[in-house]
Amino acid sequence: MLKYSRQREAIKTFLAGRYDHPTAETVYLGIKEEFPNISLGTVYRNLSLLSDIGEIQKLSTGIGPDRFDGNPAPHYHFICKHCGSVLDLSVDGLDHINVLANQGFDGEIEGHITYFYGKCADCKKNS
Amino acid sequence: MLKYSRQREAIKTFLAGRYDHPTAETVYLGIKEEFPNISLGTVYRNLSLLSDIGEIQKLSTGIGPDRFDGNPAPHYHFICKHCGSVLDLSVDGLDHINVLANQGFDGEIEGHITYFYGKCADCKKNS
DNA sequence: CTGCATGCAAAAACTTTGCACCGCC
DNA sequence: GGCGGTGCAAAGTTTTTGCATGCAG
Numbered sequence: 001m002l003k004y005s006r007q008r009e010a011i012k013t014f015l016a017g018r019y020d021h022p023t024a025e026t027v028y029l030g031i032k033e034e035f036p037n038i039s040l041g042t043v044y045r046n047l048s049l050l051s052d053i054g055e056i057q058k059l060s061t062g063i064g065p066d067r068f069d070g071n072p073a074p075h076y077h078f079i080c081k082h083c084g085s086v087l088d089l090s091v092d093g094l095d096h097i098n099v100l101a102n103q104g105f106d107g108e109i110e111g112h113i114t115y116f117y118g119k120c121a122d123c124k125k126n127s
Numbered sequence: 128m129l130k131y132s133r134q135r136e137a138i139k140t141f142l143a144g145r146y147d148h149p150t151a152e153t154v155y156l157g158i159k160e161e162f163p164n165i166s167l168g169t170v171y172r173n174l175s176l177l178s179d180i181g182e183i184q185k186l187s188t189g190i191g192p193d194r195f196d197g198n199p200a201p202h203y204h205f206i207c208k209h210c211g212s213v214l215d216l217s218v219d220g221l222d223h224i225n226v227l228a229n230q231g232f233d234g235e236i237e238g239h240i241t242y243f244y245g246k247c248a249d250c251k252k253n254s
Numbered sequence: 255c256t257g258c259a260t261g262c263a264a265a266a267a268c269t270t271t272g273c274a275c276c277g278c279c
Numbered sequence: 280g281g282c283g284g285t286g287c288a289a290a291g292t293t294t295t296t297g298c299a300t301g302c303a304g
Binding site: 058061066076078087089090092093094097098100101103104106107108109110111112113114115116117118120121123124 | 185186187188189193203205207208214216217218219220221224225227228230231232233234235236237238239240241242243244245246247248250251
Binding site: 003041066 | 267268269270271277278279
């Protein structure tokens with residue numbers, strides 16, 4: 001049974017209002033302005049819980065700590081190898097790739113996570 | 128300038144002979160049989176170096192520590208959500224998705240990493 | 255010899271957890 | 280009131296790094 005908590009709501013609201021895929025640390029510092037007493041442990045617990053129940057997404061980019069996305073809907077992410085920023089990306093016509101991947105595979109594919117990488121617009125401009 | 132080292136060769140050979148995508152710790156323990164004095168730091172340094180120069184791949188699955196794949200060629204991976212195993216997966220016809228993703232994106236997409244997830248054949252059988 | 259690579263160990267970075275107290279239901 | 284959530288801090292896990300020494304070029 002999931003009990004209401006102001007802290008968890010604040011975390012969801014915080015994430016819903018940002019599109020830069022903050023880390024747990026960034027969420028912590030942000031929430032702290034409203035709840036000066038919140039602890040990093042609580043932030044981690046709630047981020048973990050929310051991503052487990054599918055209300056947010058956890059992004060393990062392989063560069064630095066995990067990041068979190070307040071948008072639970074399936075979409076894609078772009079990681080800039082130069083500045084490390086993580087951007088949302090909407091790519092149409094990729095729904096079929098689970099089916100494609102299941103060809104010749106004995107298990108059951110439920111979904112996929114894709115990270116595109118390269119150079120973001122800003123880094124492209126300044127190079 | 129990259130200098131030859133027996134340790135690095137051993138790590139490459141070790142990875143080339145396995146298909147279970149071991150963690151740094153597993154590589155360390157494996158190499159230790161041949162080089163009892165190798166240190167975990169050296170393993171991390173070389174895994175990081177080798178993945179930087181593209182001779183191996185680093186897999187950040189988001190579950191537990193990073194894993195490493197001795198096959199540098201582009202291919203896909205499947206992560207079993209039940210037992211945590213990581214399997215190679217060959218999926219044809221996904222070369223175009225970088226192009227697809229670049230539509231309406233101002234940056235430059237150089238590649239992508241995709242993790243499929245679900246239930247592996249063994250876990251599917253036993254459930 | 256010169257400088258990158260190693261071994262060792264300490265430390266950093268990131269995340270989880272035990273416990274007593276607090277507050278939702 | 281009962282039980283899950285929180286704050287705090289300690290500990291766990293994973294990875295990086297400083298430094299003296301070793302070995303390839």
